[in-house]
Amino acid sequence: MSSGNQGSAAKAAKAGKAGVSELESMLSESPSSDRVCLKLAQILGVRRSEVALLRLEKGSLRFIFPPELRSAGVLPLSGSAVAARTAATRAPLLSNAFMRVKHVSLFEAVKLGAETEDRSQEQMPIQKIMSVPVSPSGGNVMGVVQVSRKGLDASLAGADFTGDDLKQLEQAAEILSRMPFMQEGAEI
Secondary structure: OHHHHHHHHHHHHHHHHHHHHHHHHHHHHHHOOOHHHHHHHHHOOOOHHEEEEEEOOOOOOEEEEEEHOOOOOEEEEEOOHHHHHHHOOOOEEHHHHHHHOOOOOHHHOOOOOOHHOEEEEEEEEEEEEEEEEEOOOOOOOEEEEEEEEEEHHHHHHHOOHHHHHHHHHHHHHHOOOOOOHHOOOOOO
């Protein structure tokens, strides 16, 4: 049995578990949405500009992360945006061929992040995406969290998302549902 690949897969799974528990331990600190989303990016190995968090407000979804999209308007739940479908159906989505999926790309054009690590990626199209409803176990949907990989094409966007990545994001979404900033009307 080759221990190389299994060892690194086991390490990645262990790191992911540790990461999600790090999110859980942040609950007592009442952290900002920015800090939590940066930690989520770190856990899932994506850039800051590849994490989006939307909160349900008056029947529409409003971006709370990235901060650059807070004033970009709202997504109606009845709309065709992936986030709206995720909230309406409560169904998680994992797509490693997202460019082939018809989607609203309006928000992809917004300049994000001043950090140097983001500059090359800031206006790249989303190639791969995971979209998960944010809700407490068995409770109502409070929002949606999305993690993407951006690039000129799928091969330049990084590794495909896996079922394990989706499980981690689903665990993170349950923890996010307990964060103060996810309550409708809360300060962002």
